[in-house]
Amino acid sequence: MFLALLPAEHVLKCSLEQFLTRTDLTPLPSLGPCSVAACTRQAGVLKSMVCHAHNCRLVDAKRAIPDLDIDGWKAIQTPIPEGADVSFRGLTELVVAQLVYGIQQRCVDGARTTHHRLRRLTAWLRQHHVASLEDIDPLHAGANGIDRLTRGPLTTIVTFVRRAGLTPEIEYVKDCWDLTGFRSCGHHRLQRHLTALAQRDLQTLDPAHSAPAAGRKRRGQPPQAGE
Ligand SMILES: [Zn+2]
Incomplete structure (x- = not known):
């Protein structure tokens, strides 16, 4: 001193x-x-x-x-940079766990997350007092000051974190499915879910709507004229 x-x-x-x-x-x-x-x-x-x-x-x-x-x-405040270290201090335990998981999944996919990018990301999370990555809409993060290059890793990490909690039961009630939620299903179980969905659609669709229109909706395609 x-x-x-x-x-x-x-x-x-x-x-x-x-x-x-x-x-x-x-x-x-x-x-x-x-x-x-x-x-x-x-x-x-x-x-x-x-x-x-x-x-x-x-x-x-x-x-x-x-x-x-x-x-x-x-x-x-951001930490004082030390080599390639990235400090997770000042983040919630949940955010740290989510970051580690998301980075791990990016590695599995062959994506590289540099320490420069991760420093910017952790600084942004700290600055915005983020309690969980699931609270973030990456599309709106740009308007809240995150730079374009950091938004990419943020988007994929948030997606991996959200998908980690998906189950067929959660997805089943939605209008648009993320099929990664069915990864744990065997082929036959997935088939049962798809059959149940088709039956639900038949029961709930307005009679004026045709089955092809429902199929297009599920694939995210725009309806055709007259549908
Ligand atoms: Zn200090």
């Missing part, structure tokens, strides 16, 4: 020779972790309880905004 950052009572105004002869001195306790939620460093500034790098940012932020909400600022 820099002497200038220590309280006056902790500063010994003595020469180095005098200091080295003292036997009654003990090290000061650590200040503990930096109080910026995302930071992995040790605090180095007693007054703000943040690391030196974040203290520099804090000084600039307070200069720009004199009545800065410091606790809120600490909650959404």
Whole structure:
């Protein structure tokens, strides 16, 4: 810790020779972790309880905004970059689990998620206090400040997370199915679901609607003239 950052009572105004002869001195306790939620460093500034790098940012932020909400600022600050590390600190446990799962599934698909992209994504999630990736509409994330290149990984990760919770029972009641929800089904069970769906459609469709029209609706195609 820099002497200038220590309280006056902790500063010994003595020469180095005098200091080295003292036997009654003990090290000061650590200040503990930096109080910026995302930071992995040790605090180095007693007054703000943040690391030196974040203290520099804090000084600039307070200069720009004199009545800065410091606790809120600490909650959404990005960590100090360290090599290729990506900090998940400051995110909810659920979001961390969802990110790890989504990245894993991207790997399975052969997609690369760079640490630069992941840093931008985690910074955006932290800034928006996202409690679950399932709450995000990636199409609208762009309007909320996420850049175009980061929106791609976000979209696929959110899709993987949503699909992880799909079951045939959840999908069955919807008008438009995501067939990945039927992955756990054997062929015969899927066949039964499709048969049940066809019977449901026949029972609920307006008699004026034809079966081909229902089929097109399920495939997401526009109705033809007269349907
Ligand atoms: Zn820090």
